[in-house]
Amino acid sequence: MTMEKLIELKSVAAPLMEDAIDTDVIFPARFLLLLERDGLGRYAFNERRGGSEPFILDQPPYDKAQILVTGETFGTGSSREQAVWALADLGIRCVIARSFGEIFYSNCFKNGVLPIRLRGDEMAHIETAAEAGEEITIDLPAQEIRVADTTIAFDLDANRKRALMAGLDEICTILSDDADAIAAYEKRRASETPWLVLAPEQFGQIKTEEDAA
Amino acid sequence: MSPRTLYQKIWDRHVVTDYGNDEALLYVDRHLVQEVSSPQAFATIEKQGRKVRRPEAHVAVADHAVPTKRDGRRFADELAQAQVDRLKQNAKRHDITYLPMEGDRHGIVHVIGPELGFTLPGSVLVCGDSHTSTHGAFGCIAFGIGASECATVFAAQSLRQRRQKTMRVNLEGGLPDGVTVKDVILALIAKIGTGGGVGYAIEYAGSTVRGLSMESRMTLCNMSIEAGSRVGMVAPDEKTIAYLKDRPLAPKAELWDAAVADWMSLRSDEDAVFDHEITFDTSALVPQVSWGTTPEHTLPIDGVVPDPADIRDDGKREKMHRTLDYMGLTPGTRLSAIAVDTVFIGSCTNGRIEDLRAAAKVLAGRKAAPGIRAIAVPGSATVKAIAEAEGLDRVFREAGFEWRDAGCSMCVGMNDDRLSKGERSASTSNRNFEGRQGIGGRTHLMSPQMAAAAALAGHITDVRKYL
Ligand code: SF4
Numbered sequence: 020m021t022m023e024k025l026i027e028l029k030s031v032a033a034p035l036m037e038d039a040i041d042t043d044v045i046f047p048a049r050f051l052l053l054l055e056r057d058g059l060g061r062y063a064f065n066e067r068r069g070g071s072e073p074f075i076l077d078q079p080p081y082d083k084a085q086i087l088v089t090g091e092t093f094g095t096g097s098s099r100e101q102a103v104w105a106l107a108d109l110g111i112r113c114v115i116a117r118s119f120g121e122i123f124y125s126n127c128f129k130n131g132v133l134p135i136r137l138r139g140d141e142m143a144h145i146e147t148a149a150e151a152g153e154e155i156t157i158d159l160p161a162q163e164i165r166v167a168d169t170t171i172a173f174d175l176d177a178n179r180k181r182a183l184m185a186g187l188d189e190i191c192t193i194l195s196d197d198a199d200a201i202a203a204y205e206k207r208r209a210s211e212t213p214w215l216v217l218a219p220e221q222f223g224q225i226k227t228e229e230d231a232a
Numbered sequence: 233m234s235p236r237t238l239y240q241k242i243w244d245r246h247v248v249t250d251y252g253n254d255e256a257l258l259y260v261d262r263h264l265v266q267e268v269s270s271p272q273a274f275a276t277i278e279k280q281g282r283k284v285r286r287p288e289a290h291v292a293v294a295d296h297a298v299p300t301k302r303d304g305r306r307f308a309d310e311l312a313q314a315q316v317d318r319l320k321q322n323a324k325r326h327d328i329t330y331l332p333m334e335g336d337r338h339g340i341v342h343v344i345g346p347e348l349g350f351t352l353p354g355s356v357l358v359c360g361d362s363h364t365s366t367h368g369a370f371g372c373i374a375f376g377i378g379a380s381e382c383a384t385v386f387a388a389q390s391l392r393q394r395r396q397k398t399m400r401v402n403l404e405g406g407l408p409d410g411v412t413v414k415d416v417i418l419a420l421i422a423k424i425g426t427g428g429g430v431g432y433a434i435e436y437a438g439s440t441v442r443g444l445s446m447e448s449r450m451t452l453c454n455m456s457i458e459a460g461s462r463v464g465m466v467a468p469d470e471k472t473i474a475y476l477k478d479r480p481l482a483p484k485a486e487l488w489d490a491a492v493a494d495w496m497s498l499r500s501d502e503d504a505v506f507d508h509e510i511t512f513d514t515s516a517l518v519p520q521v522s523w524g525t526t527p528e529h530t531l532p533i534d535g536v537v538p539d540p541a542d543i544r545d546d547g548k549r550e551k552m553h554r555t556l557d558y559m560g561l562t563p564g565t566r567l568s569a570i571a572v573d574t575v576f577i578g579s580c581t582n583g584r585i586e587d588l589r590a591a592a593k594v595l596a597g598r599k600a601a602p603g604i605r606a607i608a609v610p611g612s613a614t615v616k617a618i619a620e621a622e623g624l625d626r627v628f629r630e631a632g633f634e635w636r637d638a639g640c641s642m643c644v645g646m647n648d649d650r651l652s653k654g655e656r657s658a659s660t661s662n663r664n665f666e667g668r669q670g671i672g673g674r675t676h677l678m679s680p681q682m683a684a685a686a687a688l689a690g691h692i693t694d695v696r697k698y699l
Contacts, residue, residue: 037551039426039526043665048646052297052311054318056272056379066667090547092427092460095526096665098269098362100378118427121462122362122376129380176394178255189380190280193388197249197257201285201390204248204259212245214483214491215261215355217288222329224480225337225348 024186032086034149041096060108094123235501265292269360273382300636339612342366342580349479368465369449397507399432403440405515410696414679422530429461447586522677539563579643582660583611594684600632601690658686
């Protein structure tokens with residue numbers, strides 16, 4: 020199983036210059052009832068769209084942006100991965116922010132989206148370029164952002180970088196690399212902390228009668 | 233071995249493979265499964281042709297989408313019905329225990345985990361829900377994950393994780409009358425900000441924490457995520473043990489004794505060094521209320537709505553204008569002068585028996601102000617049954633509250649209980665985000681006592697006047 024690989028992006032970056040945009044704003048709760056993970060882009064930022072002024076991601080040239088630039092703690096709040104699915108569905112492959120909600124940050128990597136943390140002058144530089152509609156290049160192998168003649172390096176964990184570049188699915192990676200280690204761990208757990216092992220019989224104590232309906 | 237924190241000890245015990253650089257494949261002992269984050273996760277493993285590795289390590293329950301007025305018929309909302317049906321089918325197909333809505337074990341994931349004894353000290357517990365931090369009250373590493381990670385846990389019973397930095401929050405001095413742990417956590421978030429805990433696992437310690445019941449410790453750990461921390465925890469003690477004893481899924485007989493011996497030794501070493509440490513005196517705290525659209529927008533009840541004109545940074549000032557506009561508030565208004573239409577007592581933050589008792593104590597013999605819509609929603613069927621045995625349902629009803637069945641209810645705008653545009657609530661839940669309780673809804677977070685007092689007064693007020 021694979022995800023879409025990410026090596027290099029060249030795109031304008033949509034400036035959504037606001038702090039603390041939470042996942043309820045990115046993907047409102049009522050759409051969580053949907054069972055799909057594809058095609059969710061149309062619900063992204065629902066309450067911010069359709070107003071008198073078009074939302075930034077609906078305005079040219081940003082409607083084609085693959086990069087989103089935003090403020091502090093982007094994606095804070097609920098763990099809903101729909102927030103990332105919806106952004107990815109809109110074509111966003113990279114989010115540059117001053118900081119991220121942690122679960123959102125980790126959800127990005129599972130969906131071929133690169134989250135980049137920048138601060139200070141470097142961030143200010145990207146914000147200016149985004150607002151000017153300049154093309155920004157994200158070079159993942161080099162871990163660099165290039166705008167006009169400026170190059171900005173960014174941090175990224177090596178495993179996550181590899182997974183994004185190869186489009187690796189985490190389940191496949193774990194099961195191919197670590198299946199024996201998991202089995203060995205389970206043996207060890209059964210002898211060292213046996214009370215953590217649930218026996219299927221224990222569940223007999225919880226009635227699971229069928230729904231009346 | 234060098235001294236270690238509680239978090240580090242439990243982490244070390246769960247490392248399946250150490251990748252170096254503080255990264256590891258971490259074993260997951262327990263997984264709570266709910267209807268919102270699981271359909272795509274089940275679909276993922278099915279598409280890959282994989283099985284659930286250890287079906288007994290998962291318990292499934294529907295809480296977010298379920299109506300809290302139940303009559304045994306199909307839901308009015310077809311989408312919600314389909315989502316709950318899907319969970320039930322998925323659980324059945326993968327041999328996972330499903331707790332039906334009509335059963336006596338049903339409830340919000342973070343309320344039933346501990347009630348069942350599914351949540352245990354020293355374990356690693358996950359759920360596709362950010363408030364999984366709640367379970368850390370038992371001295372386990374519990375954190376919220378996304379749907380892709382839920383699929384990984386189904387298939388591999390483990391997750392690639394980076395070890396968090398550690399922060400100890402010492403809460404000292406106990407709590408004055410009328411002040412609860414909800415006020416403590418709201419005040420703490422106001423102080424350190426919603427980003428203050430990002431990257432840290434928080435351990436709560438100190439005399440105030442030792443004095444807290446398990447229910448209160450859960451409220452505290454629950455809202456760690458609102459400070460940005462995926463993990464909040466409290467070291468196990470006699471209260472933890474007493475809570476868990478004889479719970480259906482807790483260990484029994486000799487296994488219980490061995491477990492207790494281990495749990496009582498599970499604590500941060502005295503000389504363990506935390507990456508960050510703060511001490512917060514709670515002895516003179518007053519009740520807290522949120523005024524804006526993030527939990528850090530919180531002030532003491534005697535405060536006033538802040539004025540954007542006082543803010544120098546352009547971006548922040550504009551954001552505050554926007555927030556006040558959304559909230560329909562004027563700078564300088566006393567918080568205690570803000571009228572509410574709706575009062576919601578419930579959620580995984582404050583839907584436990586202790587919360588209902590505290591609210592009922594304020595309401596006893598009194599009536600909600602005219603025109604107030606007030607609902608009390610127990611966090612689980614168990615909580616509901618205990619409350620009814622104590623006659624609390626009568627107290628709520630006589631005060632003008634609706635008494636509902638368990639579920640997330642108005643904490644999240646994805647079931648029948650919602651705010652409509654411009655409606656304002658006094659709510660015991662955890663998030664006051666735009667649209668969280670319904671499109672255009674305006675949320676003020678507070679303790680159950682404070683929410684009860686707001687119902688009586690018809691506006692936000694200081695509960696200490698009612699004690
Ligand atoms: S009660 Fe609210 S916060 Fe808790 S699990 Fe339900 S929706 Fe999430």
